[in-house]
Amino acid sequence: MRKAQLQIMENIFVILIITVLLVLAFVFAIGMQKRDARAKQEEMKELDLLKKARVLDFLPEMQCSDNNYLNPDCYDLIKLQAFVSVNPSDHLFYKSLFGRLNITVMVLDPNLDATDRWPREWHIYDYTGGKYTSYQTFYRPVTLRDPVNMTSYFGWIILGVYG
Numbered sequence: 001m002r003k004a005q006l007q008i009m010e011n012i013f014v015i016l017i018i019t020v021l022l023v024l025a026f027v028f029a030i031g032m033q034k035r036d037a038r039a040k041q042e043e044m045k046e047l048d049l050l051k052k053a054r055v056l057d058f059l060p061e062m063q064c065s066d067n068n069y070l071n072p073d074c075y076d077l078i079k080l081q082a083f084v085s086v087n088p089s090d091h092l093f094y095k096s097l098f099g100r101l102n103i104t105v106m107v108l109d110p111n112l113d114a115t116d117r118w119p120r121e122w123h124i125y126d127y128t129g130g131k132y133t134s135y136q137t138f139y140r141p142v143t144l145r146d147p148v149n150m151t152s153y154f155g156w157i158i159l160g161v162y163g
Contacts, residue, residue, distance in 0.1 A: 049138060049161055055097050056157065062124075064145045074143040075155075080105060084122045091125060100129040102160035107144055109153035127162075134163035 057063065057072040061083050064074035103125040137160050144155040 045136075045161070045163075049159060052098050052101060053138075053140060053157070053159060056103065064143070064147070071143070073141075074145050074152075075105060075157075077144055077146045077153075078148070080122050080124070080144075084124060091127075094125055095127055098125055098127070100127055100132065100162040102126045102128075102158075102162070104158040104160070105142070105144070105155060106158060107153050107155045109144075109155065129162060132162040136161045136163065 054072075058070075062075050062079050064071050064076045102123075104121055104123050106121040107119075137158060140157040140159070142155050142157050144153040146152070
């Protein structure tokens with residue numbers, strides 16, 4: 001009788017140990033899936049930002065054009081100045097293109113002196129969409145062209161993403 005009780009207790013301990021190991025494996029697998037889901041979500045955010053940046057590159061409201069040759073990494077300073085002077089409430093169309101984004105164009109070229117007619121930066125678009133918990137900034141180099149003086153400057157497009 002005593003030997004049978006010991007065997008039953010051994011079987012119960014084996015079942016408990018196997019159950020604990022299975023639970024640990026399950027918890028580990030769930031943790032790995034969460035980590036992979038977060039990484040995939042970050043990747044999707046970056047891809048969405050790249051799409052928005054490409055849309056910005058091909059907006060006729062800002063891009064350079066020389067005899068119908070379009071340069072996607074070039075922004076016309078006169079068009080930028082005109083775009084910035086438009087009332088921000090008239091930018092409703094751009095909310096569907098850009099979403100929750102802050103777009104700033106900054107001139108970094110030392111050739112642009114203080115007597116030049118261009119400012120150092122333009123705040124093109126800013127829409128928070130209400131409350132936000134995070135803000136990520138991405139920089140892209142671009143060429144800023146003055147078609148009147150036929151000069152080009154080096155600059156940055158600063159994309160701020162509200163999360």
